[in-house]
Amino acid sequence: MNNIFTRNLxxxxxxxxxxxxxxxxxxxxxxxxxxxxxxxxxxARNLYCYIWAIAAVLIVLDKLIASYAVTIGNLIGxxxxxxxxxxxxxxxxxxxxxxxxxxMEYLLSYHYGxxxxxxxxxVFIAIGITVQIVISKRGKTLENKIR
Numbered sequence: 001m002n003n004i005f006t007r008n009l010x011x012x013x014x015x016x017x018x019x020x021x022x023x024x025x026x027x028x029x030x031x032x033x034x035x036x037x038x039x040x041x042x043x044a045r046n047l048y049c050y051i052w053a054i055a056a057v058l059i060v061l062d063k064l065i066a067s068y069a070v071t072i073g074n075l076i077g078x079x080x081x082x083x084x085x086x087x088x089x090x091x092x093x094x095x096x097x098x099x100x101x102x103x104m105e106y107l108l109s110y111h112y113g114x115x116x117x118x119x120x121x122x123v124f125i126a127i128g129i130t131v132q133i134v135i136s137k138r139g140k141t142l143e144n145k146i147r
Contacts, residue, residue: 008062015064016056019071023052026075039082039113048074051121065135069128070121077120085113 030037030044043049051074058067092108100108 008064011064012059012062015059015067019052019055019059019067022071022075023048023055026078037082038111039078039085039117042114043078043117049118054125063129063132065132066125066128069124069131073121073124073128074117076124077117080120081113081115081117084116085111088112 026040027044027048030040034040035044051070055067055070055074058064058070089109089111096105096108
């Protein structure tokens, strides 16, 4: 019996271990060394919005490339989101003057890190799914040519 759940077990195990390692190490760092850094703390507190579960489901469904894209997208998204979020705040805080109201100051200090993180993951998911589809179609085309 070679169904989607039992096919490529070795590759699935490797992908699952790699994905769990990336999410696990990032979570541990976020809860210890980086627990006062906005986006690291936010994503860890929100369990990465269960992005890791999406990666695991993709592995089970034998969509390893898409799963790797989700995992890498999460890692890059956290880094880019934190850095760009800090840069945006830094630039916006320079516009504060003595006439700036406290409400406006609060709005200017909003950190866009989580938004940037989510957009980054969505872009990586789209890229991963596209690559997965292209590779699957090429594999079928090659299979048909061999027959």
